[in-house]
Amino acid sequence: MKKTTKILLSVILIIILTIIIYFTYLATNKDTDQKGNIITNFFPNILDFIQNSDIKIPLVTNSNNDEESKEDLFYQIPNHISADFILNTSSSTVATSSIEAKSNFIVSAEKTTGHLYFYDLEDKIMTRLSNTTISGVDSIYSSYNKERLYIYLSTPSATNKQDYSYNFNPEALESRVTNVIKLNPLINIIGAVNNLLYWKNIDTNFIYQGNANLENAEIVINNSKIDWLYNTANNELFGNQKPSAFKNTSAYLFKGNALEKKISNKTNLTILPSPDGQYILYTDTNRTYLHNIKTNTSTQLSFFTPIEKCSWLEDSLSFYCSTPTTKSFSITDWYMGISQLTDSQIVSINVDNPQKFYPTIYLPEGIDVEKLKTIKEGGYIVFKNKIDKSLWVLKLII
Numbered sequence: 001m002k003k004t005t006k007i008l009l010s011v012i013l014i015i016i017l018t019i020i021i022y023f024t025y026l027a028t029n030k031d032t033d034q035k036g037n038i039i040t041n042f043f044p045n046i047l048d049f050i051q052n053s054d055i056k057i058p059l060v061t062n063s064n065n066d067e068e069s070k071e072d073l074f075y076q077i078p079n080h081i082s083a084d085f086i087l088n089t090s091s092s093t094v095a096t097s098s099i100e101a102k103s104n105f106i107v108s109a110e111k112t113t114g115h116l117y118f119y120d121l122e123d124k125i126m127t128r129l130s131n132t133t134i135s136g137v138d139s140i141y142s143s144y145n146k147e148r149l150y151i152y153l154s155t156p157s158a159t160n161k162q163d164y165s166y167n168f169n170p171e172a173l174e175s176r177v178t179n180v181i182k183l184n185p186l187i188n189i190i191g192a193v194n195n196l197l198y199w200k201n202i203d204t205n206f207i208y209q210g211n212a213n214l215e216n217a218e219i220v221i222n223n224s225k226i227d228w229l230y231n232t233a234n235n236e237l238f239g240n241q242k243p244s245a246f247k248n249t250s251a252y253l254f255k256g257n258a259l260e261k262k263i264s265n266k267t268n269l270t271i272l273p274s275p276d277g278q279y280i281l282y283t284d285t286n287r288t289y290l291h292n293i294k295t296n297t298s299t300q301l302s303f304f305t306p307i308e309k310c311s312w313l314e315d316s317l318s319f320y321c322s323t324p325t326t327k328s329f330s331i332t333d334w335y336m337g338i339s340q341l342t343d344s345q346i347v348s349i350n351v352d353n354p355q356k357f358y359p360t361i362y363l364p365e366g367i368d369v370e371k372l373k374t375i376k377e378g379g380y381i382v383f384k385n386k387i388d389k390s391l392w393v394l395k396l397i398i
Contacts, residue, residue: 074395076391076393077390077391081112082108082389084108085382087373088105106382107119116153137154141192151168153165165181167179198220207221221259229241231273233274238271238280239252243268243270250269253277262291279351288305290349315376320374321372325341340368340387345360370386371384381396
């Protein structure tokens with residue numbers, strides 16, 4: 001019996017040694033498959049298992065783990081310095097047109113020339129749209145009617161501000177156009193809601209509402225000597241007086257023919273209403289808040305960040321923000337370009353618990369996020385680096 005036991009143990013030992021030698025050989029001698037690709041992953045990658053399951057993990061890396069289909073998830077759009085950009089949204093895309101087949105794109109105004117560029121986020125292809133050079137562009141807006149997509153450019157000079165208009169056949173958006181129109185110098189483009197463009201006459205501060213090609217305009221606000229900034233949400237018009245570090249200003253909702261005050265007497269007040277118009281993100285000197293319009297209550301976020309570093313998701317249940325590494329800074333100096341910030345990460349926040357945030361990606365050094373925007377359908381975040389005006393894209397894992 002003892003002899004049989006010894007033989008059995010010897011056989012087991014030989015089997016174990018054979019297995020160890022076999023796996024040691026696999027680890028030290030890389031084989032190749034029929035396509036010539038090196039086989040290195042003998043065991044399944046745990047990240048591949050997670051990505052193929054219902055488990056959701058935050059995006060904190062730059063690329064997929066699948067080397068054969070490697071795709072940059074966070075990258076800079078090469079060779080392009082942006083003055084400003086717009087994304088395709090329900091208010092900038094012509095319905096029932098072939099442009100819907102390209103549902104994820106950017107239209108950007110180049111900083112040095114003012115040329116318009118179309119960037120397809122899916123295919124990562126950049127196409128120049130315009131032939132006309134326009135110097136000093138700082139803002140870009142879009143609007144549409146049933147047949148045309150309109151894109152407006154603004155130059156920043158306070159004494160000689162000028163606006164320009166392009167219009168496109170949406171069936172051929174990627175075709176180069178030359179039909180730029182120089183608008184009346186007294187017109188100042190400030191935003192659009194669906195097919196309505198909001199603008200003002202600089203001399204009188206009358207606020208007008210017109211259709212996409214500036215026809216049938218009518219005065220909607222007459223509030224002389226007040227400099228207004230506008231945000232749109234849920235086809236409603238929100239406005240706040242120009243932010244100031246030296247005096248209190250307020251934010252309003254323009255409803256019917258009246259102004260309803262929603263946030264009162266704040267310094268450095270800037271606002272970002274949610275798409276459903278039920279919440280307002282706003283800053284007050286050195287704090288950032290989420291304001292619930294229905295309950296008229298505000299909750300301070302756990303970090304301070306300028307509103308231009310935040311963007312709502314379409315469902316209004318959550319939003320993204322980038323978080324500066326500096327905890328205390330002058331927001332006035334940042335807006336004026338006197339100082340710069342460095343952002344450490346982009347986080348997501350839910351409206352039901354605004355004091356808690358979830359990291360989405362950690363940013364490399366040297367990025368000062370501004371004009372953060374989201375595309376829900378394709379799961380994209382796009383922003384401009386304020387330091388060098390480069391455009392960055394983050395594709396979310398959804």
